[in-house]
Amino acid sequence: MSFVLACPHCGPRPVDEFAYSGEVTRRPQSSPTLRELTDYVYFRDNVAGRQREWWQHRQGCGEWFLAERDTRTNEIISVSLPKPGT
Numbered sequence: 001m002s003f004v005l006a007c008p009h010c011g012p013r014p015v016d017e018f019a020y021s022g023e024v025t026r027r028p029q030s031s032p033t034l035r036e037l038t039d040y041v042y043f044r045d046n047v048a049g050r051q052r053e054w055w056q057h058r059q060g061c062g063e064w065f066l067a068e069r070d071t072r073t074n075e076i077i078s079v080s081l082p083k084p085g086t
């Protein structure tokens, strides 16, 4: 499936120029339990709907950024550069 994704630096480009790197996750606290660490490493929410994701403009400027995408339709709701600690 093909769709257009807007790089924060380069603007709209075919999705083939980008690398998908998965949904945004939260690191567990400083001393996670084995269960929390296992969930963080191996499990994803895989929602059918709006999801925040990491993308890289691999065949363009190389920038890493966040996109909110509807996984059912591939509609891009927003793109943004990550803030420190994201």
Ligand SMILES: [Zn+2]
Pocket (backbone or CB within 6 Å): 007, 008, 009, 010, 011, 057, 060, 061, 062, 063
């Ligand atoms: Zn770019």
